[in-house]
Amino acid sequence: MTARPANAHQAQILRALRDEGPNSRAQLGDSLGLSRSKFAVEVDQLLETGLVVHDGLAVSRGGRRSHTVRLSPQLRFLGVDIGATSVDVAVTNAELEILEHLTQPIDVRDGPVATFEHVLDMATKLTAAGVADHFDGAGVGIPGPVRFPEGFPVAPPILPGWDGFLVREALGQDLGCPVMVDNDVNLMALGEQHAGVAKNVGDFLCVKIGTGIGCGVVVGGTVYRGLTGSAGDIGHIQVDPYGHPCACGNRGCLEAHFGGAALARDALAAVRSGGAGSAGELAERLAVSGTLTAADVGAAAAVGDPVALELIRTGGSQVGQVIAGLVSFFNPGLVVIGGRVTGLGHGLLTAIRTQVYRRSLPLATGNLPIVLAELGPRAGVIGAARLITGRVFSPA
Template sequence: MTARPENAHQTRLLRLLRDDGARSRAELGEVVRLSRSKLAVELDRLAELRLVEPAGLAASRGGRRSSIVRLSPRLRVVGIDIGATSIDVAVTNGELEILGHVSAPCNVREGPDVVLDRALDLLGKLRGEGLAEEIHGAGIGVPGPVSFRDGVPVVPPIMPGWDRFPVREAISQRLGCPVLVDNDVNLMALGEMHAGLARSVDDFLMVKIGTGVGCGIVVDGRIYRGMSGSAGDIGHIGVDDDGPTCVCGNAGCLEAHFSGAALARDAVAAARAGGSAFLAQRLEQAGTLTAVDVADAVAAGDSVAVRMVREGGRRVGQVLAGLISFFNPGLVVIGGGVAGLGHILLAEIRGVVYRRSAPLATGNLPIVLSELENTAGVIGATRLISDHIFSAP
């Protein structure tokens, strides 16, 4: 059983060491405002629990040199980011530095047994490299709504067979450690908060544009999940009642207009209609098209592909403008596979948002592309479970 801190002081000390790295006892005492004797009691107890250890002496500050404390180097946490078409698995140390990261294609529609076995196989590869003899906790992200309290997906539109599947319980039993499950975009938001562009922002939106579209909402430094866990499901906000039918059954959702799946659909239609020689050639070569092909077409200056991306950016900007006027965030981060389309997409989103939202809400609002690429989800997953491990029961 993984040791846990026993009180709020120990929790704060562990999180400081996680977020800021090794610190001297003197520095820790100044931050947490504990007397030297009380601090010694708490750190000694954390050492007994094998959560921290000494790491030499700090530089002299004019008197006796203070000892340095760090998190135990044996701590290992796992992040599993399950997407619609791929899985990423990472092992980190207690400071959430990635020690090993593997990914593989996998279709979430194959069901929970197949997909979770695949995730554990990938983790097995990392453990086989000696990266994690003992696992202290695991965080898992899935591409659909999640009951965070119960650790189960709830009626996820693109995940047949996953409804109410006990993901948390199943993986916890197999790994023998605490496990938490959340929506994938919530974990990306946590990743940005821990290691990305949102490190100093308490209120922000993390927008993922991939096979689907979702939004992580961070309020006062915490993920806002809503009453039932479906907060941020912006992909199913309607933008055109006469638009294409969405996987949720409604017509004209944002996700049906612009997502990885929608781009692939529209690219095939454009290729077959003769509108894009570039996409037609790709379709003839591969028999199918993806958002990557559209990105390549944009890079090649294909006017049809550029128009598709701009139209998609306009739709995303339309939805974001409403969210920003309502929520007034300090930052908007755009991530996910389709965000790889880059600045042509970002420019369109920004243009619509700045034009349609109130100047008071957008006057100092950065809208940026994530710089964490494919690690935001796994970092966020380890941050999620780390917050759990580093909290008093």
């Protein structure tokens, strides 16, 4: 089992090296506010455990040159980001650099056992590729509500058969390492915070639009999960009391109107109803494949299909209305929009921005950037690795 830091100071050193990379002993000690003698004792203990190593001599600041220290290059973490229709699995080092990354289509409705068979098979392929012969920890993202302290999903609307499945215990036993589980959008937020568009932003919202819709809420640099882990479940905020039925059992939820499946449903209905939708790019795609997807809507909008553009404008406006309420309540410094549906492009972003800037008070929106996520599918696996390193780099 991987050694753990003995105290909070050692944990602070490990996390600083994770987030900022190798550093000289002198500069690292100064940045953490530790006395040189205290810092030297803690680093020497970490060197003995093998969690950190010396990495040559630093540039002289005058006088005796300091050694550079870094996290052990032997540490390996597994990041798993499960979506409704695909799973991403990656191996990272302790500085959360992706060493190898695989993506595979799945259907989470097949249940957790089948899904994690895919995950374990992908993990085996990654070890066979030579990037890891073990894992020091694994982080897992699931597209549904997760009871965070215990690490299992609770009544996830788009995951039949997953309710109460002990993900942490099951996967930890198979992998032989600590496992942590969280909602997928929280991990996306962690990834964008670590290496993406939200780096160095303390308070922000990260909205993921895919088959489902969720929001990661970061407060003071830390993901806010609420009492049990359900904070940010904005996909089930009602936008139309007489609207479409939702997988959660209610009616008119945001997710039922602008999740990936809802967008494909509305595009199909518009084309089949005749009128303006019976011609154009969407109609041609339907004729070729026999069905339509959210990706088809994005591609059609890119070439000016009027039906696709209207679907994006309407759905983006509904998302923007919900985000406007969040902005008024939370007053974030940044809003990040990510997920597969963001392939719809800047038409979606424009519709969201219009509603937020129109509906929220100027004090909340005067300096509020609303931007597309930067990392794409890498965000979830980086966030998953950051989640588990947060545990491994904590005192036992």
